[in-house]
Amino acid sequence: MKALCWHGTEDVRVNNVPDPKIVDPTDAIVRITSTAICGSDLHLYDGFMPTMQEGDVLGHEPMGVVEEVGRDVKKIKKGDRVVIPFCISCGSCWFCQKELFSLCDNSNPNKEMARKAMGHSPAGLFGYSHLLGGFSGGQAQYLRVPYADVGPLKIPDGIPDEQVLFLSDIFPTGYMAAEQAEIEPGDTVAVWGCGPVAQFAIRSAWMLKAGRVIAIDRVPERMKMAQDAKAETINFMEEDVYDKLMEMTKGRGPDRCIDAVGCEAHARGAPDAIYDKVKSAVMMTTDRAHVLREAIMCCRKGGTLSIPGVYVGFPDKVPMGALMNKALKVRTGQTHVQHYHHRLLQRIQAGEIDPSFVITHQVPLVKGPEMYRTFRDKKDGCIKVVLKP
Amino acid sequence: MTVTADVPTRLTEPTPTQGPAPSHSPPDTRYAPGIGLARGLGWFSIGLGLAELLAPRAVGELTGVRCPGLLQLYGLREIACGVGILNSTRPTEWMWARVAGDALDLGTLGAAMVNGNGDSGRACVAAAAVAGVTLLDVICATQLSAAAALEG
Numbered sequence: 425m426k427a428l429c430w431h432g433t434e435d436v437r438v439n440n441v442p443d444p445k446i447v448d449p450t451d452a453i454v455r456i457t458s459t460a461i462c463g464s465d466l467h468l469y470d471g472f473m474p475t476m477q478e479g480d481v482l483g484h485e486p487m488g489v490v491e492e493v494g495r496d497v498k499k500i501k502k503g504d505r506v507v508i509p510f511c512i513s514c515g516s517c518w519f520c521q522k523e524l525f526s527l528c529d530n531s532n533p534n535k536e537m538a539r540k541a542m543g544h545s546p547a548g549l550f551g552y553s554h555l556l557g558g559f560s561g562g563q564a565q566y567l568r569v570p571y572a573d574v575g576p577l578k579i580p581d582g583i584p585d586e587q588v589l590f591l592s593d594i595f596p597t598g599y600m601a602a603e604q605a606e607i608e609p610g611d612t613v614a615v616w617g618c619g620p621v622a623q624f625a626i627r628s629a630w631m632l633k634a635g636r637v638i639a640i641d642r643v644p645e646r647m648k649m650a651q652d653a654k655a656e657t658i659n660f661m662e663e664d665v666y667d668k669l670m671e672m673t674k675g676r677g678p679d680r681c682i683d684a685v686g687c688e689a690h691a692r693g694a695p696d697a698i699y700d701k702v703k704s705a706v707m708m709t710t711d712r713a714h715v716l717r718e719a720i721m722c723c724r725k726g727g728t729l730s731i732p733g734v735y736v737g738f739p740d741k742v743p744m745g746a747l748m749n750k751a752l753k754v755r756t757g758q759t760h761v762q763h764y765h766h767r768l769l770q771r772i773q774a775g776e777i778d779p780s781f782v783i784t785h786q787v788p789l790v791k792g793p794e795m796y797r798t799f800r801d802k803k804d805g806c807i808k809v810v811l812k813p
Numbered sequence: 814m815t816v817t818a819d820v821p822t823r824l825t826e827p828t829p830t831q832g833p834a835p836s837h838s839p840p841d842t843r844y845a846p847g848i849g850l851a852r853g854l855g856w857f858s859i860g861l862g863l864a865e866l867l868a869p870r871a872v873g874e875l876t877g878v879r880c881p882g883l884l885q886l887y888g889l890r891e892i893a894c895g896v897g898i899l900n901s902t903r904p905t906e907w908m909w910a911r912v913a914g915d916a917l918d919l920g921t922l923g924a925a926m927v928n929g930n931g932d933s934g935r936a937c938v939a940a941a942a943v944a945g946v947t948l949l950d951v952i953c954a955t956q957l958s959a960a961a962a963l964e965g
Contacts, residue, residue: 450836478849480842496836512838517830529830533840537963548838558840570838
């Protein structure tokens with residue numbers, strides 16, 4: 425089969441790789457019909473994520489049609505259309521029982537590696553390094569799905585792929601970010617970034633009764649998409665974010681802050697961002713944490729900071745003094761997709777949201793390598809790429 | 814103060830996951846940094862082994878080691894290592910076997926340098942080449958061992 429494979433920093437290729445096979449009775453094989461490039465895939469593309477290996481198949485936002493199931497799979501069958509959550513969960517451990525699916529105790533076969541890096545191992549993820557399982561990803565024609573009774577979400581006929589594909593990751597991720605921000609009716613919510621996750625966080629904030637949403641970015645078409653969702657915007661290349669937010673909130677600061685940027689933050693001349701750039705250039709850090717620092721400084725006293733943006737290592741110069749003395753609450757984590765995807769599917773079916781708004785490029789899988797670069801460089805108005813194997 | 818029976822027990826220990834996973838799904842690929850280098854060294858090993866096995870006298874001419882029988886044995890060792898490397902998803906042990914073989918080769922070439930009748934120059938050049946390959950073998954074996962240690 426054809427698959428997009430990682431071959432090093434900024435080197436993604438279309439390769440012919442062996443078709444996946446059932447290796448465990450709880451596995452399913454899914455023929456991929458649509459699959460997306462995620463912003464977090466760019467951390468792999470840019471070489472920020474350790475334990476990637478030449479030839480690893482990328483991708484964690486897939487959907488498709490079930491081709492084959494293992495003998496212990498009961499809930500899905502050949503021919504079902506399914507969306508596949510990016511996190512792999514066993515469904516039976518203590519964490520899965522509490523619906524903390526991205527913290528599954530059992531699904532990461534390389535858990536000892538993860539334990540050494542993080543203290544404990546989170547769930548295995550599709551196509552996201554050997555530290556997180558060494559599972560092949562979904563930017564391919566076929567995908568092996570472990571624990572197939574737990575992850576895949578069956579999709580009723582009549583809903584196009586484009587409307588449900590993002591239940592695999594970015595819609596639940598944006599929603600969980602807003603939910604974890606603990607928005608109360610009328611709250612002012614500031615969202616750093618206007619990328620795909622941020623777009624869903626903005627819309628989810630409205631669903632959760634925010635009174636005002638402010639989005640921060642520098643890319644005109646992304647800011648326009650945020651404005652289309654009735655968010656006010658700040659261009660960080662033109663205005664000082666802290667000053668502007670204080671002006672907009674009469675010095676109080678946003679009640680809820682969402683960092684939808686993560687470890688590859690850009691900034692306009694901020695000393696801490698230059699410091700990060702230098703450290704990153706000499707391979708002294710994997711994270712450029714300007715947004716994290718800025719959000720802590722901007723958030724109102726006693727507010728909440730929700731972090732869906734991916735961090736991978738050990739960012740420093742984090743203002744812990746401000747975090748502590750302002751009594752901020754921090755919520756973060758990989759998304760517990762299976763906890764959210766049923767209810768978000770219902771919202772789609774009810775016509776409350778059509779997630780396809782975020783798609784700007786839809787191309788064959790073989791164009792994946794060039795689309796990685798276009799997406800990374802934010803060229804050609806690129807906000808979200810869907811690949812068709 | 815006496816503790817009455819109706820005071821609820823305070824749970825202070827985290828509740829662990831009970832029982833085994835319903836199954837264990839293995840990774841699709843094993844973490845083996847350096848696997849590309851290992852594959853290259855595996856093919857090199859087979860090539861050198863075939864040369865030693867099939868043309869021991871020519872190899873002896875090049876290296877100053879004029880013991881055809883010994884060279885054929887070394888050839889078999891090289892082929893075994895090469896096949897082992899190419900047939901393993903993470904050939905850590907096979908790479909360390911190559912390092913041990915390199916030490917043997919260097920010892921043999923050292924002996925040829927000391928005892929070789931006029932061939933010490935060739936043996937010296939061959940030893941330098943083997944030392945270079947040994948360096949690559951050690952780098953590769955170390956990378957693979959580090960990955961194995963990370964997996965625990």
